[in-house]
Amino acid sequence: MRIAMVGAGYVGLVSGACFAEFGVEVCVVDTDATKVAALREGRIPIYEPGLERLVADNVRERRLTFTTDLAEAVAGAEAVFLAVGTPSRRGDGHADLSYVFAAAEQVARAATGPLVLVTKSTVPVGTGAQVREIVRTARPDIAIDVASNPEFLREGSAIGDFMRPDRVVIGVEPGEAGERALAVLRRLYRPLYLIETPIVATGIETAELIKYAANAFLATKITFINEVADLCEKVGANVHDVARGMGLDGRIGRKFLHAGPGYGGSCFPKDTLALARTAQDAGAPMRLVETTIAVNEARKAQMAERVIAACGGSVAGKTVAVLGLTFKPETDDMREAPSLAIVPRLAEAGAALRAFDPAGMAHAKPLLPSSVHYATNALDAAAGADALVLLTEWNEFRALSPERLKAAMRGDVLLDLRNVYDPEAMRAAGFRYLSIGRP
Ligand SMILES: NC(=O)c1ccc[n+]([C@@H]2O[C@H](COP(=O)([O-])OP(=O)(O)OC[C@H]3O[C@@H](n4cnc5c(N)ncnc54)[C@H](O)[C@@H]3O)[C@@H](O)[C@H]2O)c1
Incomplete structure (x- = not known):
């Protein structure tokens, strides 16, 4: 199974490395060329206990790669995760969704076949529906199913939290699209089923x-x-x-x-x-x-x-x-x-x-x-x-x-x-x- 992770920050890098550790082929893409260059040289741009080792192991096993080229990351991916920032918008406190929307549109344009677009970033209610509109407008020719998979990891114990979470929350659309998305996400999180992690599907x-x-x-x-x-x-x-x-x-x-x-x-x-x-x-x-x-x-x-x-x-x-x-x-x-x-x-x-x-x-x-x-x-x-x-x-x-x-x-x-x-x-x-x- 091959996936892409958009964003190599605290969430994207940890989630990408952990999915790779689960045996999935993961390509992590970031627009920040300095970050990607560092990662390619084996340097971790953030401080997170255990991450350097986890990344090195999975890079060595060729399950984890880094790029600035979104098209390269998305090509052949069954699922693409958005793990870009959603900071407070200046002035009104609403979440700034410009990174999420831009990334969603870039993914849709780069898609080479059907895929599940999973929002891992923390986004306000209604964002999934907007993401669905963006991808359908950009690529009416391809089935891009959208899903929400919020992340609960804590910095400082992020790897343990990802590998042994209290629960995994998966939100999907009603109907067939949702069933397809849920099936892909269930496969990805299979190692967590084996340790009886509750899955909240909504x-x-x-x-x-x-x-x-x-x-x-x-x-x-x-x-x-x-x-x-x-x-x-x-x-x-x-x-x-x-x-x-x-x-x-x-x-x-x-x-x-x-x-x-x-x-x-x-x-x-x-x-x-x-x-x-x-x-x-x-x-x-x-x-x-x-x-x-x-x-x-x-x-x-x-x-x-x-x-x-x-x-x-x-x-x-x-x-x-x-x-x-x-x-x-x-x-x-x-x-x-x-x-x-x-x-x-x-x-x-x-x-x-x-x-x-x-x-x-x-x-x-x-x-x-x-x-x-x-x-x-x-x-x-x-x-x-x-x-x-x-x-x-x-x-x-x-x-x-x-x-x-x-x-x-x-x-x-x-x-x-x-x-x-x-x-x-x-x-x-x-x-x-x-x-x-x-x-
Ligand atoms: N940090 C945490 O502990 C934590 C925990 C749970 C959830 N979250 C949520 O996860 C999301 C990401 O948080 P973070 O702390 O990892 O952010 P971050 O700022 O550390 O990382 C975001 C990364 O996305 C990259 N990026 C932005 N637009 C891009 C694009 N179009 N293509 C490729 N890369 C792009 C940025 O260059 C950056 O490296 C936020 O919504 C946050 O609320 C964070």
Whole structure:
């Protein structure tokens, strides 16, 4: 079986490599010639644990190839996946579908025979129908069936998520076209049937909405516990224990109940916004989602004020060390990271900033003020700092010796925005330790 993957980003590259690992012949196409050249030379343009090895193995087995030539990728493919970006459209928060529509039309024009065009990008309800119109207009002569197969992988554990997902969602058209598409996708995902992965087969609109509903629900769950953390601070409760006590209830679950600086990343901010816009346009506004967005934005902005308050009301002339810049650990992705709201505000307030991130510094540099000094490791970042802010919970930061950290610094303020450290141990090491929602 041969397929094409349009887009060699976090989703396209991982999905393409994983399908190849399933034994399928995959050609990944991207318009970014630099990315494709790197991949052809065996260099992986993103940081994702395990990906380099997976790509190398499948390239060696000749199941995985890369190109900038869409026609070459599409020729003879039974299925073509769209894994291009769907960022927020400037101004109104709707998803920008220009990459999806352009790619769909290019695929249709390049098609050499019947194929299934599968949208893996996160797209608003109704996009599948528009894609179908585009391909039918471009190629009335060929049966191009459209399908929706939203992706739920998480950066940092993307390969495991793809290989052992909680479920696979497949949306198809009614009738024969849908049956054909479903048959092709079932064949592709056969290795997952063998491990009894639930397959949710639905209509296209439902599949599109499942992805947004899931992301908006998770974003709301995070935002909920963040507000509980604020309340804990006022009343002397401990959010860690509240979350545990809540999360052990099987109806609630423990995941996504970690209080922090507000959610970021390449998905939640843009997907919640797009869902809210879709719902408004459809006349069924989702006020919970709208409130989640507003509360989270305010929270990210408020985090810098917390740092300033912890430094006695001013950071002017002070040195602040920042550990972690990416929106979460085990990725180099800086999209909508809380650091992008916090670091510039601290710089503006007069702080000298020393930052370290194990994978994100190259992407962070063009996005953060030029005055930020990039350190070579956590202790180097802490050197001479008046205050230290833990922003992303990379494992290597968990293991730092409090004593060595304290000895490297000039001051004693430690603001742990991810609650990774033990308050007692940090106080014993001489820190004025502040975390989120814990006494
Ligand atoms: N990143 C995640 O964790 C994640 C998880 C689930 C779903 N998604 C969704 O998947 C989609 C892709 O996300 P991503 O993070 O992989 O994006 P990305 O920006 O990392 O990658 C998109 C790639 O598509 C390429 N591209 C754009 N137009 C093209 C065209 N016409 N032909 C060939 N290549 C083209 C770009 O050059 C880029 O390399 C988005 O809709 C996103 O919401 C992302």
